[in-house]
Structure formats: structure tokens, C-alpha cells
Amino acid sequence: MKNLLLGRYIALSSIIHRLDPRLKLVVTLLFIASVLLINNWETLIFLIVITFILMKLSQIGFKIYLKGIKPLIYLILFTVVLQVLFKAGGEIYVEWGIIKISSYGIEHGIFVFFRFVLIIILSTILTLTTKPIQITDAIYFLLKPLKLFKAPIEDITLMLSIALRFIPTLLDETERVMQAQMARGVTFGEGNLLKQMQSLTPIFLPLFANSLNRAEEMANGLEVRGYQVGKKRTSYRSLIFAKKDGVAFFLMIIVIVILFFLRA
Amino acid sequence: MAMQIEFKSVSADYQLGPIKSKNVLKDVNLKIKTNRVTVIIGKTGSGKSTLLKLMNGLILPTSGEVKIDEHVIHSKVNKQTLKNIRADLGMVFQFPEAQLFAETVLDDIMFGPLNFGDTQESAKEKAKEVITQVGLSESIFTKSPLELSGGQKRRVAIAGVLATHPKSLILDEPGAGLDPSSKKKILDFLKSWQIRKNATMVMVTHDIEEVVNYADDLIVMKNGEIIFHDSVYSILSNLSPDNQWGIALPEARLLQLELEKKLGFKFDKICLTANQLAEQIERKGLA
Numbered sequence: 333m334k335n336l337l338l339g340r341y342i343a344l345s346s347i348i349h350r351l352d353p354r355l356k357l358v359v360t361l362l363f364i365a366s367v368l369l370i371n372n373w374e375t376l377i378f379l380i381v382i383t384f385i386l387m388k389l390s391q392i393g394f395k396i397y398l399k400g401i402k403p404l405i406y407l408i409l410f411t412v413v414l415q416v417l418f419k420a421g422g423e424i425y426v427e428w429g430i431i432k433i434s435s436y437g438i439e440h441g442i443f444v445f446f447r448f449v450l451i452i453i454l455s456t457i458l459t460l461t462t463k464p465i466q467i468t469d470a471i472y473f474l475l476k477p478l479k480l481f482k483a484p485i486e487d488i489t490l491m492l493s494i495a496l497r498f499i500p501t502l503l504d505e506t507e508r509v510m511q512a513q514m515a516r517g518v519t520f521g522e523g524n525l526l527k528q529m530q531s532l533t534p535i536f537l538p539l540f541a542n543s544l545n546r547a548e549e550m551a552n553g554l555e556v557r558g559y560q561v562g563k564k565r566t567s568y569r570s571l572i573f574a575k576k577d578g579v580a581f582f583l584m585i586i587v588i589v590i591l592f593f594l595r596a
Numbered sequence: 597m598a599m600q601i602e603f604k605s606v607s608a609d610y611q612l613g614p615i616k617s618k619n620v621l622k623d624v625n626l627k628i629k630t631n632r633v634t635v636i637i638g639k640t641g642s643g644k645s646t647l648l649k650l651m652n653g654l655i656l657p658t659s660g661e662v663k664i665d666e667h668v669i670h671s672k673v674n675k676q677t678l679k680n681i682r683a684d685l686g687m688v689f690q691f692p693e694a695q696l697f698a699e700t701v702l703d704d705i706m707f708g709p710l711n712f713g714d715t716q717e718s719a720k721e722k723a724k725e726v727i728t729q730v731g732l733s734e735s736i737f738t739k740s741p742l743e744l745s746g747g748q749k750r751r752v753a754i755a756g757v758l759a760t761h762p763k764s765l766i767l768d769e770p771g772a773g774l775d776p777s778s779k780k781k782i783l784d785f786l787k788s789w790q791i792r793k794n795a796t797m798v799m800v801t802h803d804i805e806e807v808v809n810y811a812d813d814l815i816v817m818k819n820g821e822i823i824f825h826d827s828v829y830s831i832l833s834n835l836s837p838d839n840q841w842g843i844a845l846p847e848a849r850l851l852q853l854e855l856e857k858k859l860g861f862k863f864d865k866i867c868l869t870a871n872q873l874a875e876q877i878e879r880k881g882l883a
Binding site: 505508509511512513514515516517518519522533534537538542 | 683697760
């Protein structure tokens with residue numbers, strides 16, 4: 333459980349760590365969008381190189397990024413296989429009923445594989461280099477325009493930051509409950525699908541019950557410390573958009589422009 | 597039947613997160629005496645819980661091996677061996693009520709025995725047997741575990757482990773977070789269970805009073821190493837109140853030392869519990 337990268341932050345002081353979180357969030361979203369622009373080998377290789385540079389700049393080892401991909405590898409491979417088997421076009425190598433393995437299908441399979449991997453790595457770069465609280469601040473900033481429509485932005489961001497804060501706690505607790513049930517003779521990952529699903533009940537029920545209790549305690553804790561829904565809030569953390577952020581944003585624009593040129 | 601629990605130069609890591617892990621146990625050699633209550637004390641992070649989890653293979657050693665009777669736990673042990681060990685070695689976690697999940701108390705207590713291959717009938721028999729052992733009555737069977745009080749939940753959770761008829765019992769702070777009277781009740785029935793079954797029991801605690809009242813042997817851990825392992829009496833009787841290991845002494849011993857200082861004489865015997873001290877005072881003719 334503790335191997336999961338979800339919601340974890342690694343404290344370092346690389347250039348990526350020090351960028352403005354608002355910028356990182358926007359750039360990540362743009363990047364993910366541009367991954368979807370991949371439609372030929374040039375664009376693919378270009379984005380792989382850019383992602384590679386970003387990983388290097390984050391000073392976080394490649395092994396850790398691989399850990400982020402690992403839990404999703406079956407989903408990725410499943411999608412790739414579907415692409416290869418059912419997308420026809422170009423030269424056809426094998427034909428068997430509705431299944432056609434073609435040059436076009438294989439090419440698309442490779443594109444889909446790398447799209448997945450790049451999206452995971454890019455979002456992992458964001459979460460590994462940015463404190464959850466900074467991400468929340470960034471989201472708050474980006475949602476601000478919605479205030480015009482009287483959306484409760486403060487409450488949304490508070491909920492978000494609480495949710496993010498509890499991810500590691502929940503993972504730890506899942507591990508504890510799992511161990512307790514294992515000591516009572518449950519074996520996970522054995523038997524048929526139904527059996528495996530059944531073995532999850534003894535984990536999720538206590539987990540939900542405990543989480544509800546914790547939510548109530550949390551709510552009481554907020555209330556006694558004077559939290560009121562809908563009140564205007566201030567923050568002691570101020571975000572500063574520095575020169576390096578401007579440079580980073582400019583580079584991002586260049587990357588997107590180049591992508592449009594490389595596209596088929 | 598008594599169980600042999602033995603550690604042979606065991607080292608283990610604790611996973612702190614996706615990247616970091618900490619070496620918490622360093623080359624531990626240990627043989628736990630059978631048919632006795634052994635208590636482990638030590639500061640937070642000294643490796644107590646890791647030591648317990650190694651005993652039933654919830655954590656695997658990075659090197660060395662843990663021997664439980666004829667079973668051996670090493671870094672590449674198979675699942676069946678672990679299941680066999682877990683069937684014999686009951687484990688009660690810290691705040692075990694967090695594992696309660698079934699609709700009724702009865703179902704929850706039967707959960708363990710059923711996992712280890714009991715039939716419905718025999719699991720039910722075992723549930724009936726243990727519920728009285730933990731000081732509750734069968735009328736609680738139909739209730740939901742979630743509507744019980746804190747002390748009751750704890751007892752039901754422990755009953756769920758006892759119902760698997762373990763040969764030995766491992767407990768991680770069984771009394772933590774309970775009011776003093778519930779705590780005492782739980783420790784009392786655990787002790788009487790241990791005596792009746794003539795079982796080996798290993799328990800982690802932070803409370804030195806629990807040690808002197810319930811334990812036979814004591815293991816003191818520090819930074820992943822065992823610094824003392826002997827009978828409770830021989831370890832504690834040689835310690836001064838301001839010992840370098842920061843081990844607290846029981847109230848009775850502190851009072852005894854204070855009396856000796858104030859009254860200017862020595863008792864014949866070092867006392868660790870109130871009973872022992874009262875006896876000594878009586879013998880001295882002070883009362």
C-alpha cells in the first residue's frame with residue numbers, strides 16, 4: 333500500500349519544485365492536452381524527449397516514476413491490445429474474422445501506450461514536486477472567476493485540501509485493516525474473481541465506518557475552531573509569479589507551437 | 597501445547613513511503629520462553645510492532661529467519677506456510693475494533709474460524725465459548741458491532757481472535773485508549789486465558805504497571821535492538837529511577853525507594869507491585 337504514489341510529495345528543491353504551483357497546474361493540463369495531439373512519430377518522439385527533460389529536471393529518480401505506472405500497466409496493455417486487434421488500415425498482416433492486425437493498428441497501439449505513459453508521468457511530476465496544499469492554492473486561484481457566479485470556492489478548496497491530506501492516512505489505515513484481517517486468516521489475491529471481491533468486504537466496511545467517524549471528528553474540530561461555511565477566508569501563503577515562471581510558460585507555448593507544426 | 601518462537605539474526609525494514617524505508621530491526625536473536633507472558637517495551641519507533649508483525653509474517657525479514665515451531669519465515673516464504681502459522685498464532689492489533697465489519701457480533705467472531713476451515717456449527721460453538729471468556733454474554737450476538745461501547749468492541753475483537761483457538765497469542769497494546777476499569781478487565785481475562793491454556797503470550801505495552809502485574813518476562817527494545825531480555829523481576833530490580841535507558845519504574849518500587857530514603861533502612865526484598873510492598877511493610881512491623 334505504501335508503494336502507491338497517489339497524493340505523495342517528495343521534498344526536494346529542483347527548479348520544477350520551485351515553480352509557481354498555479355503555473356505548474358496550468359502547464360500540466362496543457363501538456364496533457366498536447367499529449368492527445370500526438371498523431372505521428374515526430375510528435376511522439378518530441379513529447380517523449382520533453383517529458384524526459386522534465387523528469388530529469390525534477391531530480392526524482394526514474395524508478396519512482398515507473399512505480400507510478402506499475403499499478404496501471406494492465407489497463408494500459410488492455411487498451412493497447414484492443415487498438416492493435418481492432419483498428420484496421422494500412423498493410424494487413426493477420427486477418428481472422430473481425431480481428432485484423434494491421435500496420436495502422438500496431439502504430440496506433442504504440443501511440444496509445446505512450447499517450448497513457450506520458451499522461452501518467454506528467455501528472456506524477458506535478459504531484460511529486462508540488463505540496464498538496466500548494467495544489468489546492470493553485471486550484472483556488474484558478475477557480476476564482478467562478479465566484480462571480482456565487483460558487484462556494486473557499487469551501488470547495490477546503491474540501492479538496494482535506495481530501496488530499498487524508499489520502500496517505502487512508503492508505504496507512506487500509507494497510508492496517510488488511511493486516512488485521514490477514515491475521516484472521518483472509519488471503520488476498522487468491523481464488524476466482526467473486527472470491528477476491530468477497531475478501532474486500534472485511535477491508536472496506538471498517539474503512540468506511542472509520543472514515544465516517546473521522547469525518548465527524550474533523551467537522552467538530554473545524555467547528556470549535558470557528559470555521560463557518562461561506563465566510564471569506566484569507567491565506568498566509570501568497571503565491572508569487574516570478575521571472576522563471578514566465579520563462580517556463582513561454583517555453584510551454586513554444587512546445588505547443590512546435591507540436592502543431594510537427595503534426596501530420 | 598506450547599509454541600516455540602525464535603528469531604535467528606533477523607533484520608527487517610519498515611516502509612515509510614514509496615521511496616523511503618527504514619531499517620528497524622538489526623540482527624535480532626531472540627528465543628521467547630514458552631508458556632509465559634512476555635512483554636515488550638520500548639519507545640515509539642524502537643521496533644516493537646515490527647517484532648510482533650514478523651512473528652506471523654505480516655512483515656517478512658530482509659535477512660535471517662523467524663522460526664515458529666517447525667515453520668520457518670524467511671524473505672521468500674510461501675502463502676500456505678503463513679496461513680498455517682496464522683492459524684496457530686493469534687494476533688490482536690492495536691485498536692482491534694477497527695477490524696470489526698460484520699453485520700452482527702456473532703458473524704464477526706465466526707469470521708476467523710470460518711477462514712481457517714471450521715464448519716458453521718463449530719465456528720458458532722467457538723463463538724459461544726469465547727464470548728463468555730471475554731466477559732460478555734450471548735445476548736450481544738445479534739447486535740451490530742458498531743453499536744457497542746468502546747470496551748465492548750475491544751472485547752468482541754479479541755474474542756474474534758480467541759475463537760480461532762490459537763496456540764499462542766500476540767497482542768499490540770491491548771489496553772490502549774480504554775478507561776482504566778475496561779483495561780483491567782481485558783488484561784485480567786487475557787491473563788486467565790493464558791494460564792488456563794498454558795499458552796505463550798507476547799504483548800507490547802507502554803505501561804510499566806501492566807508489565808509488573810501481568811508479565812513474566814520482559815524484552816526492552818531500543819533503536820531496533822533488544823537491550824534486555826530476562827524475567828521482569830531481574831531486569832527491574834536492578835534499575836534506578838533515573839536509569840540511562842529511560843525505563844520507568846512501577847509506583848510501588850518508587851514508593852519503596854522513597855520510604856527507604858526517608859526512614860533510613862533497607863527492605864529485605866525489592867518490591868514491584870503494591871501487594872509485594874504491603875507484605876514487606878507488614879513484615880517490617882511498620883504497619
